Amino acid sequence: MKLWSWLSIAEIRKRRSDLARCRTTEHNTLHFSLFLSLSLSLHLPLPLPLPLPLPLPLPLPLPLPPSLVDPRGARHLLTSQHSLPGIPVALKQTIDLRTSMDGKYKEIAEELFSRSLAERDMLSAPYEFPEDSPIEQLEERQQRLQRQISQDQSQAFMDLYPKEMEREGEKEYQRVSISGEEKCGVPFTDLLDAAKCVVKALFIREKYIGLSMQSFCRTTYMCNLQLHIYTKCCIKTAQMYLDQTVHPPVSATHPYENQDPACMPPDIGYGCKMVNGVVHIYTKKDSMDTSTELELPYPDLSEYIADMNVMTALIINGPVKSFCYRRLQYLSSKFQMHILLNEMKELAAQKKVPHRDFYNIRKVDTHIHASSCMNQKHLLRFIKRAMKKYPGEIVHVERGKGQTLMEVFQTMNLTAFDLSVDTLDMHADRNTFHRFDKFNAKYNPIGESILREIFIKTDNHLEGKYFGHIIKEVMADLEESKYQNVELRLSIYGRQRDEWDKLAQWAVKHQVYSNNVRWLLQVPRLFDVYHTKKQLSNFQELLENIFMPLFEVTIDPTNHRELHLFLQHVVGFDSVDDESKPEHHCFNMESPLPANWTEEDNPPYAYYLYYMYANMTVLNHLRRQRGFNTLVLRPHCGEAGPIHHLVSGFMLSENISHGLLLRKAPVLQYLYYLAQIGIAMSPLSNNSLFLSYHRNPLPEYLSRGLMVSLSTDDPLQFHFTKEPLMEEYSIAAQVWKLSSCDMCELARNSVLMSGFSHKVKSYWLGPHYIKEGQEGNDIRRTNVPDIRVAYRYETMCEELNLITQAIRTDELEAITEEEGNLCMGPV
Structure with a gap:
């Protein structure tokens, strides 16, 4: 005899309501660590070594599990973005991130690139979107209305929100909240598809940024394991008090004076050579062919191209563009409401701070x-x-x-x-x-x-x-x-192997050093010029001239003493040239390897960036093992040219310079916001080269919450005064009517984006600046009111909650449907 189990519709609805209430309560008690819940619900291993938002000293990289090693080449592999460890409390199955574009990424990416080639004569990229876009069809609006009427009006989050704000330490100010079942203004099916695409893109960036030891936004990347390790490191490196001076201590000796080989790290005897455009490290210098290769990870080329195709397809997907465009418009409008309601409170908070104003905060x-x-x-x-x-x-x-x-x-x-x-x-x-x-x-x-x-x-x-x-x-x-500091760019052209040593000898011989200055090394994309002049035979030769000296000095600092001292004050790489130059080649698996690139045409932007990133990743792992400082990638990106430059920047770079074309790509602009990627903008430079001042998107980016800062680019060409950075701030304040709070926020962003050490930033911004929200703000040092910092943090958490909530709702409905099917079947 068969037994039959029946569940009533009311019981199913009650179970679904309980699950939703449990989930909402969990989100609020975690201080808006919204993305943590989603990360724990998927099966993607955390990138090792763990990426930190600061260049903090960490232990040696942990060994990767056997499942992440390619048995064919003993090379670490990047894991898929569809797998994160852990299952949420309310879920019993893996979240599905499949979208309607799966399987079509390559075709979409190639079509988009072909379109950019056909229209390369245009002065700017043809990705404008109309002011009234997108417009939903009448049927979709009716479906959304019907959904709002039929579904239960769950207000758990809004009910708990006032109570959450009453907790100790929360800043009181006038908040704008949106209620209702569907807050984003698009149909739920479009919201779900867009949320999956956004999450997939964030996973892609997390994967590459973690592998190269660059910083990923801590709010987006929150998890228990990382929080534990990160806090442990901070206790060791940030031993200072709130009333301590804002000026970091100055060393009594010049950093370039001690060149005694006995005081330098010893030679470890490793050998290095470049294979297919990427440097490989071997345990023995004299017999590299027979010695063991060190397992230093770098991104697989095929996987990088596949991820590029995914990202390219996402930025032209209709529902995703509609969703991101609406969210960006909402962020702009919400900030205007915040200013109307809280501007006087922010100004009053600044007036209460003694001896601190815009002139004497760090910039x-x-x-x-x-x-x-x-x-x-x-x-x-x-x-x-x-x-x-x-x-x-x-x-x-x-x-x-x-x-x-x-x-x-x-x-x-x-x-x-x-x-x-x-x-x-x-x-x-x-x-x-x-x-x-x-x-x-x-x-x-x-x-x-x-x-x-x-x-x-x-x-x-x-x-x-x-x-x-x-x-x-x-x-x-x-x-x-x-109070003014700079990050100067010096050039490494890659024409000769001794360029690094000559540059370091110049710095050491003439004692070119200051506590207010850090260096970045820019690589001009001029291979076609050098190849035409017979200075280089292939692209790999350029890569060898750029990176081989860095590996040699890391392995044996005593043979390159000046370079070893100089690199201690270098924070990263830059890639520079005219982005508006047409690109005649699409970077794919058919592209020649660097040793075989002997064409007269210059390699595309993505080609340059991938091989710079891959070699920098291997170098960072080697330097971390030796206890040296690591480097980051901060290229010129998005000033002109095709939009896919910004895709490469999103995947591989910690920060970028310019980013003007984000105004034409709502999907990428929203992703740059969620990932809090730093954008160094130079309105006066752009005004003379590519975009008139009144059309510059900096005030729009700032209002929406993107991590933007003001920079000068080339004072020799664009500025008149002795203090060009202050000239940039003064003109921006006058033209765009920026408030004192806005300018101090830009200055604080510039310090956060910069490559200065964690110890120095702790003096400039406060000992707890790495914490989330207002807990990480010290108004006595930054002159940024806690109200503004709390608004930025809460707004970003709400955006993260929106996309995670959509995916969780979809999974919950799937579970409910399964329960409904099971209740009608035999037990």
Whole structure:
């Protein structure tokens, strides 16, 4: 005899309501750690070593489990984004992230690239979206209305929200809350599809950022294991009190003085060679072919291309674009409401802070090139002073004959009295708009490349003597201002193997160092130029010239002592060039490997970035094992050109510079917001090159909550005063009517984005700046009110809750349907 079990509809609804209430309560008690719940509900292993949002000292990387090692090559593999460990309390099955685009990513990506090639003559990328887009069909609106009427109006979150705000430590201010079953304004089916795509994209970034030891947004990446390890590290590195001085201690000795080999780390005897564009490390230098290869992970090329196709398909998906566009519009409107309700409270909070205002909070110029870090007047005065002080010094060799500085100017029929700012002609004007070639020519004083070589180059007949003096004068001005800091870009071209050693010798010989300055090394994308001049035979040779010296100095610092000292103050890599140049090649599995790239065409942007990232990843693992500082990738990205540059930046970079094209890509802009990817923006630079000032999206990005900062880019071409960063802030404040709170928030963002050490940031921002929300803010140091920080944190948590709630609701409905089917069957 068969037994039959029947469950009433009321019991099913009650069970579903209990599960939803349990889930909502759990989210609130975790202080809005919304993405934690989703991460624990999937089966994706946390990337090892664990990515931290700061360059903190960590133990050696943990060994990866056997399942993550490729048995064919003993190489670590990246795991799929569809698997995270753990199952949520209310779920008994794996969350399904499949979407309607699965299986079509490659075709969509290739079609999009073909379209960009067909329209490459346009001045900017053709990805504008209309103001009234998207418009749902009438049937969808009726379905949404019917859904709102038929479903239970669950207000658990809104009921608990006021109670949550009453907890100790929460900041009281006027909040804007949205109630209702469907808060995002799109049909639930579109919301579900968009939420899965957004989560999938965040998993892709998490995977690559974790592998390369760069920082991932802590709010988005919250989990119990990471929180435990992270807190443990912070206790060791942030031993300071709230009333401690805001000025970090200054070392009594110069960092470049101690070059004694006995004081440097010893040689570990490893060997290295480049295979298919990526450096491999072996245990023995003399017999690499027979020795064991170290298992230092780097991304698999096929998986990277597959993920690129996924991301490219996501950004042109209709429902995803509709969802992201609406969310961005909502964020803008919500911020305007916040300003209307709380602006006076924010101003009052700033007035209560003694001895702190915008002028004496820390600011970092996160994007500035060393060769143009001075203004025109500064360079002019230095040239005149050099002509009077060193007129007989040989500065240039022409056809085997030396030329003195006076002779160089005599060939131009110029004297020191004749020189003026107008004579130098180095300032950008209306003629440089959309003319990157004319802008590059502005780097030559008086239009003469020989003067550029003499005064603003590190590798010349004088070994960069004049350039070193100019940089030191700029550093002295920064130290005098005390609160302004810069991250200067120096160039490594990749034409010769000894470029790194020459650059380090320049820095050490001329004592070019300041506590207010950190270095980034920029790599111009000029392989086609070098190949045409027969300076390079293939692309792998360029990669070897850039990365092999870094591996050699990491293995044996005693053979490159100056470079070892110099690298301690280098924070990352940059990739620079004119992004508006057309790309004739699509990066896919049919693309030639670097050793086989002998074409006259330049490799595409994604090709450059992948091989820079892959080598940097291996280098970071090796340097972490030796206890050295690691590096990050912070390229120029999204200033012009095709939109897929921003896709590469999203996947591989910790921060980017410019990001103007995000205004035309709502999906990517929303992803950059959720991942809190730093964007160093230079409105005055953009105004002269690609985008007029009033169209610059910086105020829009700031209102929506993107991690943006102000930077100068090239003061020599775009600025007039002795303090170009303050010039940027003053013009932005006047044109866009920024409040004092807005400007202090931009300054705080610049410090968070910068490559300065965790110890230094603890003095500048407060000892607990790594904590979430207002707990990490010290208004006595940042002058940013707790109200603004709390608003940013709560708003982001609500956005994360929206996408996770949609996926959980879908899974809950699937479970309910299964229960309904089971209750009608035999037991």
